[in-house]
Amino acid sequence: MLTIQNLHVSVEGCPILQGLNLEVKAGEVHALMGPNGAGKSTLAAVLAGKEGYEITEGEVLFEGRDISELSPEERSHAGIFLAFQYPVEIPGVSMIQFLRAALNAHRAAKQQEPLDTAELMALLREKAALLKLDPAFLSRSVNEGFSGGERKRAEIFQMAVLEPKLCILDETDSGLDIDALKIVSDAVNALRSPTRAFLLITHYYRLLQYIRPDVVHILVEGRIMRSGGPELAVELEEKGYEALLSTA
Amino acid sequence: MQPIEEDVLARHFSREYEWGFESDIEQEYAPKGLNEDVIEFIWTKKKEPPFMLDFRMRAYRAWRDMREPHWLNAYYDPIDYQEAYYYAAPKSISQNRPRSLEEVDPEIRRIFDRLGIPLHEQEILAGIAVDAVLDSVSVATTYKEKLAKMGIIFCPISEALENYPDLVKRYLGSVVPYNDNFFAALNSAVFSDGSFVYVPKGVKCPIELSTYFRINARNTGQFERTLIIAEEGSYVSYLEGCTAPRRSEHQLHAAVVELIALPNSYIKYSTVQNWYPGDKEGRGGVFNFVTKRGIAHENAKISWTQVETGSAITWKYPSVILKGDNSIGEFYSVAVTNNYQQADTGTKMIHIGRNTRSRIVSKGISAGKSNNTYRGLVQVLPSAENARNFSQCDSLLIGNTCGAHTFPYVEVKNPSAIVEHEATTSKIGEDILFYCNQRGIPTQEAVELIINGYCQEVLANLPLEFAVEAKKLLAISLEGSVG
Ligand SMILES: Nc1ncnc2c1ncn2[C@@H]1O[C@H](COP(=O)(O)OP(=O)(O)O)[C@@H](O)[C@H]1O
Numbered sequence: 065m066l067t068i069q070n071l072h073v074s075v076e077g078c079p080i081l082q083g084l085n086l087e088v089k090a091g092e093v094h095a096l097m098g099p100n101g102a103g104k105s106t107l108a109a110v111l112a113g114k115e116g117y118e119i120t121e122g123e124v125l126f127e128g129r130d131i132s133e134l135s136p137e138e139r140s141h142a143g144i145f146l147a148f149q150y151p152v153e154i155p156g157v158s159m160i161q162f163l164r165a166a167l168n169a170h171r172a173a174k175q176q177e178p179l180d181t182a183e184l185m186a187l188l189r190e191k192a193a194l195l196k197l198d199p200a201f202l203s204r205s206v207n208e209g210f211s212g213g214e215r216k217r218a219e220i221f222q223m224a225v226l227e228p229k230l231c232i233l234d235e236t237d238s239g240l241d242i243d244a245l246k247i248v249s250d251a252v253n254a255l256r257s258p259t260r261a262f263l264l265i266t267h268y269y270r271l272l273q274y275i276r277p278d279v280v281h282i283l284v285e286g287r288i289m290r291s292g293g294p295e296l297a298v299e300l301e302e303k304g305y306e307a308l309l310s311t312a
Numbered sequence: 313m314q315p316i317e318e319d320v321l322a323r324h325f326s327r328e329y330e331w332g333f334e335s336d337i338e339q340e341y342a343p344k345g346l347n348e349d350v351i352e353f354i355w356t357k358k359k360e361p362p363f364m365l366d367f368r369m370r371a372y373r374a375w376r377d378m379r380e381p382h383w384l385n386a387y388y389d390p391i392d393y394q395e396a397y398y399y400a401a402p403k404s405i406s407q408n409r410p411r412s413l414e415e416v417d418p419e420i421r422r423i424f425d426r427l428g429i430p431l432h433e434q435e436i437l438a439g440i441a442v443d444a445v446l447d448s449v450s451v452a453t454t455y456k457e458k459l460a461k462m463g464i465i466f467c468p469i470s471e472a473l474e475n476y477p478d479l480v481k482r483y484l485g486s487v488v489p490y491n492d493n494f495f496a497a498l499n500s501a502v503f504s505d506g507s508f509v510y511v512p513k514g515v516k517c518p519i520e521l522s523t524y525f526r527i528n529a530r531n532t533g534q535f536e537r538t539l540i541i542a543e544e545g546s547y548v549s550y551l552e553g554c555t556a557p558r559r560s561e562h563q564l565h566a567a568v569v570e571l572i573a574l575p576n577s578y579i580k581y582s583t584v585q586n587w588y589p590g591d592k593e594g595r596g597g598v599f600n601f602v603t604k605r606g607i608a609h610e611n612a613k614i615s616w617t618q619v620e621t622g623s624a625i626t627w628k629y630p631s632v633i634l635k636g637d638n639s640i641g642e643f644y645s646v647a648v649t650n651n652y653q654q655a656d657t658g659t660k661m662i663h664i665g666r667n668t669r670s671r672i673v674s675k676g677i678s679a680g681k682s683n684n685t686y687r688g689l690v691q692v693l694p695s696a697e698n699a700r701n702f703s704q705c706d707s708l709l710i711g712n713t714c715g716a717h718t719f720p721y722v723e724v725k726n727p728s729a730i731v732e733h734e735a736t737t738s739k740i741g742e743d744i745l746f747y748c749n750q751r752g753i754p755t756q757e758a759v760e761l762i763i764n765g766y767c768q769e770v771l772a773n774l775p776l777e778f779a780v781e782a783k784k785l786l787a788i789s790l791e792g793s794v795g
């Protein structure tokens with residue numbers, strides 16, 4: 065589904081990703097771990113098409129297609145979703161209005177008619193229940209006054225609504241208490257399917273106890289230094305980055 | 313939030329002003345320019361009662377001795393008042409006022425159809441009574457009989473002068489005196505039509521009363537005059553909408569609106585202003601220099617809501633004189649400026665009575681090379697024991713070439729008053745746009761969504777059909793300003 069070859073990315077002339085390779089197949093869950101500043105969010109931003117991230121070398125293929133020329137919304141329509149590390153507030157715009165616009169943009173890209181209000185509300189209520197969110201939450205402004213944990217849950221809720229193919233979760237587990245972590249993990253597990261892939265960016269082994277990854281990667285200074293099975297995360301938990309990488 | 317880089321602001325106004333069509337209607341004019349003879353001409357043409365000649369003449373003389381003000385935070389070239397016509401009326405109307413919709417000139421009907429004004433009977437049943445003012449003369453006032461049964465008067469002010477001269481005489485100029493300011497004096501001297509509303513004691517007007525203004529003739533100013541009287545315990549909601557054809561020269565629109573809210577009454581006044589804003593280079597467009605003021609007696613409430621998207625220059629401060637104890641004044645405003653538009657708008661809340669309350673919510677949105685100023689005065693007089701005011705003035709900038717300014721004046725002469733002011737300035741940042749884009753929402757649509765959210769508190773105060781129209785206008789006036 066996602067093939068990244070020798071990816072080099074600079075931000076404001078400063079090289080951040082330096083020869084990153086990654087292959088994610090449909091149905092798989094990959095965990096991406098690494099110290100602060102390693103370039104994890106940079107990778108997420110590049111995949112989502114954020115402006116200002118310059119690919120200086122290498123390529124990113126999504127379903128066999130080079131996506132570097134696609135706008136962020138085209139990538140979204142193609143099925144790439146990013147659960148943000150720091151979701152922004154949109155004052156005065158309710159979650160219903162926001163997701164109506166998002167869903168209908170996705171539908172328009174597929175030459176489908178917009179959803180009517182009844183269909184929309186039914187869908188939103190169903191997905192809110194999956195995240196154990198009170199339906200009243202749908203009428204609140206997007207992320208406005210949400211606690212850190214609520215924001216993260218709201219991101220996964222949006223993901224459930226948009227049903228993407230590639231789900232990138234950037235530190236979704238940070239700031240979640242244990243109950244919320246369980247809710248989010250249950251929702252992600254429920255969304256796992258043979259046609260969908262996940263890239264979980266995390267610092268914590270904790271999340272991976274709930275969502276079992278197929279592959280674990282360790283990103284350091286813009287490069288994947290090690291990849292392995294779930295046991296790699298256990299080893300990292302025991303040794304820490306420095307010791308882990310020096311034994312490699 | 314990060315500001316949007318200037319180079320991201322590429323396209324401006326991909327859509328042109330949609331309401332700029334011109335119509336070919338034969339007009340009857342007063343002689344060009346302004347002098348005592350012209351005043352008398354207008355008075356004679358309109359067959360007004362004698363007190364009106366006196367009112368107009370006093371206003372004219374006061375105006376003649378005043379100087380054109382330029383203190384606003386915007387620039388306009390001095391206007392040559394002798395180059396304009398102060399009375400222009402479609403011939404078919406001024407010669408013979410239509411009695412029913414069927415008698416209205418088909419060309420005029422076509423204009424209003426293009427404006428989407430519900431003049432037809434079916435649409436009237438939808439619940440809006442419309443008084444349509446084309447240049448200077450009211451074309452047709454619908455729904456009149458239904459209202460008349462409840463004792464509500466809703467008619468062109470010229471008709472009110474004919475049928476209810478005592479009511480007009482009693483209240484005209486009582487809130488905005490004939491010599492209040494330069495443009496109000498000019499209006500008092502030359503106004504030729506506008507709307508009149510009278511709601512009797514205890515009556516709640518069951519429908520929204522609505523007026524559409526349109527400037528059509530060339531070189532005419534539009535000076536409409538609106539007078540709304542809500543008797544004790546009554547309620548009325550009034551809407552005005554405006555458009556003008558595209559012209560390369562500026563057109564002056566100097567209206568006066570007076571609201572009288574008697575004890576325990578409530579007047580809700582909503583405006584969606586979409587006068588021609590001028591072209592992308594700042595040529596042409598309407599000068600919207602308007603005086604709007606209401607007086608609230610005991611326990612009465614006046615609420616102004618305005619969505620200002622049009623005009624080359626918008627210069628107005630809908631105000632409330634909180635005279636009676638426990639009276640309430642509200643001002644909800646969205647002012648959008650793009651390209652070379654300039655707006656200097658806000659409100660005045662004058663607290664005189666005890667326990668008076670006022671609330672101000674102003675949202676300024678600037679794009680292009682425009683300039684958007686909020687100017688407001690909250691005045692608490694010594695008599696206003698326990699007065700309360702809350703003001704929220706927010707500015708939103710799109711791009712780096714526009715300006716936003718806030719001048720909140722506060723004068724408190726009673727120590728028991730509590731006056732609160734909050735202000736924010738923000739930009740539509742890349743982060744929020746990227747967030748929307750990532751969810752599949754294209755930038756233009758994202759901007760509309762963000763703007764509507766930003767204006768939510770104001771738009772929520774508009775009657776539903778107007779809110780829909782206002783949202784469309786916001787979208788159109790900012791189209792192409794981002795991305
Ligand atoms: N907009 C930016 N401009 C310059 N440097 C940046 C920018 N964003 C991130 N960086 C730098 O890129 C590196 C990687 O950042 P990031 O991808 O956020 O790391 P991670 O998510 O792994 O903690 C860091 O050194 C950070 O300081």
Ligand SMILES: [Mg+2]
Pocket residue numbers: 104105106149234235
């Ligand atoms: Mg990060």
